[in-house]
Amino acid sequence: MTDxxxxxxTFAALYGLMSLALNLVWGMAGMINLGLVGFFxxxxxxxxxxxxxxxxxxxxxxxxxxxxxxxxxxxxxxxTARLRGDYLAIVTLGFAEVVRIIASxxxxxxxxxxxxxxxxxxLRGEVPPATFNLVYLLIVxxxxxxxxxxxxxxxxxxxxxxxxxxxxxxxxxxxxxxWVIAFKIEAFAISSGMLGxxxxxxxxxxxxxxxxxxxxxxxxxxxxxxxAGGTGSNLGALCGALLIVFFQEGTRFIAAWAPGLGxxxxxxxxxxxxxxxxxxxxxxxxxxxxxEKLPRLAKR
Amino acid sequence: xxxxxxxVLNGIIAGTILAVPAIGITAxxxxxxxxxxxxxxxxTMGAFAGYVANVSFGxxxxxxxxxxxxxxxxxxxxxxxxxxxxxxxxxxxxxAIASVALTLALENVVRFFFGNxxxxxxxxxxxxxxxxxxxxxxxxxxxxxxxxxAMAAVFLFLAFTRMGKAMRAVADNPMLADIKGxxxxxxxxxxxxxxxxxxxxxxxxxxxDTSIDPLTGFRAILSIFAAAVLGGLGSxxxxxxxxxxxxxxxxxxxLILAPPYRSAVGFVAILLVLTLRPxxxxxxRAY
Numbered sequence: 001m002t003d004x005x006x007x008x009x010t011f012a013a014l015y016g017l018m019s020l021a022l023n024l025v026w027g028m029a030g031m032i033n034l035g036l037v038g039f040f041x042x043x044x045x046x047x048x049x050x051x052x053x054x055x056x057x058x059x060x061x062x063x064x065x066x067x068x069x070x071x072x073x074x075x076x077x078x079x080t081a082r083l084r085g086d087y088l089a090i091v092t093l094g095f096a097e098v099v100r101i102i103a104s105x106x107x108x109x110x111x112x113x114x115x116x117x118x119x120x121x122x123l124r125g126e127v128p129p130a131t132f133n134l135v136y137l138l139i140v141x142x143x144x145x146x147x148x149x150x151x152x153x154x155x156x157x158x159x160x161x162x163x164x165x166x167x168x169x170x171x172x173x174x175x176x177x178x179w180v181i182a183f184k185i186e187a188f189a190i191s192s193g194m195l196g197x198x199x200x201x202x203x204x205x206x207x208x209x210x211x212x213x214x215x216x217x218x219x220x221x222x223x224x225x226x227x228a229g230g231t232g233s234n235l236g237a238l239c240g241a242l243l244i245v246f247f248q249e250g251t252r253f254i255a256a257w258a259p260g261l262g263x264x265x266x267x268x269x270x271x272x273x274x275x276x277x278x279x280x281x282x283x284x285x286x287x288x289x290x291x292e293k294l295p296r297l298a299k300r
Numbered sequence: 301x302x303x304x305x306x307x308v309l310n311g312i313i314a315g316t317i318l319a320v321p322a323i324g325i326t327a328x329x330x331x332x333x334x335x336x337x338x339x340x341x342x343x344t345m346g347a348f349a350g351y352v353a354n355v356s357f358g359x360x361x362x363x364x365x366x367x368x369x370x371x372x373x374x375x376x377x378x379x380x381x382x383x384x385x386x387x388x389x390x391x392x393x394x395x396a397i398a399s400v401a402l403t404l405a406l407e408n409v410v411r412f413f414f415g416n417x418x419x420x421x422x423x424x425x426x427x428x429x430x431x432x433x434x435x436x437x438x439x440x441x442x443x444x445x446x447x448x449x450a451m452a453a454v455f456l457f458l459a460f461t462r463m464g465k466a467m468r469a470v471a472d473n474p475m476l477a478d479i480k481g482x483x484x485x486x487x488x489x490x491x492x493x494x495x496x497x498x499x500x501x502x503x504x505x506x507x508x509d510t511s512i513d514p515l516t517g518f519r520a521i522l523s524i525f526a527a528a529v530l531g532g533l534g535s536x537x538x539x540x541x542x543x544x545x546x547x548x549x550x551x552x553x554x555l556i557l558a559p560p561y562r563s564a565v566g567f568v569a570i571l572l573v574l575t576l577r578p579x580x581x582x583x584x585r586a587y
Binding site: 030032034079080082083085086087089090091093094095097098101102104105216217219220223224227262264265267268269271272274275276278279282283286 | 329333334335337383386387390392393394396397398400401402404405407408409411412415416521522525526529533558560561563564566567570571574575578
């Protein structure tokens with residue numbers, strides 16, 4: 001039972017990291033990213049290849065994952081920076097698909113659909129599996145805590161204020177003398193880097209990554225986590241991630257005693273339930289459970 | 301040389317078929333101003349409705365495609381009315397996100413009833429025709445004809461009917477159209493029905509060429525959006541030009557790339573056109 005809880009908390013923390021990343025672009029800067037899973041995958045592969053194939057230390061892999069996914073984020077943001085948000089939606093959605101096609105077909109690099117197994121994890125093999133899981137949970141929690149702290153600071157910093165101004169009206173921000181495109185690209189790059197870092201942490205935890213793990217459903221999970229928690233609020237992003245794991249596990253238990261349905265049908269019902277939940281939240285409670293609280297103006 | 305000619309011929313046929321859903325998505329964008337990703341699973345639904353009509357009820361492919369059109373159009377209108385329309389009030393990007401969730405839900409509805417197996421239409425077996433060293437199948441010619449008829453109907457509708465003109469007016473200037481007493485809700489319903497219906501035809505035409513499964517539409521979504529963006533999102537003639545370009549480019553890419561990378565061609569095309577000419581080949585005029 002403890003093992004189960006530790007595993008669930010680790011996944012919740014990984015979802016939390018991704019949902020914080022989404023909050024940075026969507027919640028603060030108002031930029032859409034429908035290809036979250038693509039950046040997640042890039043980071044996973046970058047770190048897995050560097051540590052597994054070239055034997056580099058894990059921290060190097062994590063840093064490389066952040067930088068590589070961030071650099072790809074710059075390219076995606078650059079192409080669409082001057083255009084309306086809907087182009088970014090199309091490009092990011094396509095980006096994630098292309099990443100998956102490449103991961104499935106460049107067998108020399110990614111081992112294709114068989115995936116990469118045996119990705120090293122810190123202390124894996126040197127300590128009992130239960131201890132490894134606990135240590136890893138603490139590492140992921142530490143990363144999430146640092147990310148949360150930095151983003152909370154960023155939110156209240158001039159940079160965060162400009163991002164919110166861009167979200168609410170980018171023309172006003174431009175008139176106020178802000179270089180809107182640079183701010184947008186920076187935010188998108190940091191967010192993509194965080195997604196890449198989450199992907200790397202995922203790979204080192206499960207020791208195995210394959211294109212199957214990087215389907216659009218993951219993107220829906222993250223969008224759902226942030227929307228449920230409260231778009232614009234970092235705390236909301238974390239709470240939403242916790243909710244998602246409850247939701248996932250809850251539907252798993254319900255599925256266990258649903259009579260007369262095949263595995264494919266149960267999986268289909270679960271995905272329908274998840275999509276429908278997101279739609280209901282966007283429809284009836286777009287501000288989420290913990291709505292964004294705008295920092296108060298200083299009293300005169 | 302013959303090989304290239306064959307690829308170009310295949311590309312023209314594939315592009316003409318691709319133009320049908322691309323027109324659908326670009327028309328919806330022109331009126332409602334958001335990319336509706338539900339198009340992918342609604343195309344799949346059209347393909348499956350046509351499959352049931354064709355295999356279970358024995359209708360010939362050309363008649364079954366009408367069933368696909370009607371069901372896809374109906375799902376398009378109903379899902380927009382219930383799901384997307386209320387969310388559009390919270391913002392167009394929120395609606396785009398919701399359309400991704402919607403497409404996943406609808407795809408899984410298909411999966412729930414039909415499973416993940418590949419299915420093929422019940423088609424008469426026929427020998428390919430040959431001329432000048434090129435091959436073309438009778439079914440391909442029929443698909444081409446259906447696609448051309450669907451496109452001709454769209455252009456006649458937009459050019460000559462009252463509703464078609466109203467639609468162009470709303471796309472061109474929603475406020476002015478409103479002042480003139482055009483009911484935006486009615487226009488939105490018609491464009492959703494026709495646009496998603498066209499997506500359903502597109503899904504079935506793609507399926508007639510190969511086979512269908514719950515991911516049929518999703519696999520085509522990059523090509524469909526690439527066609528629409530390439531021609532200028534919101535431009536109906538642009539979607540045709542874009543679709544032909546993408547169709548031919550995807551076939552020619554087989555000369556240098558492995559077949560799975562076909563759909564990556566669409567993505568590269570989107571990146572190129574957004575960098576070099578963001579308005580698309582024909583710009584954003586609806587008609």
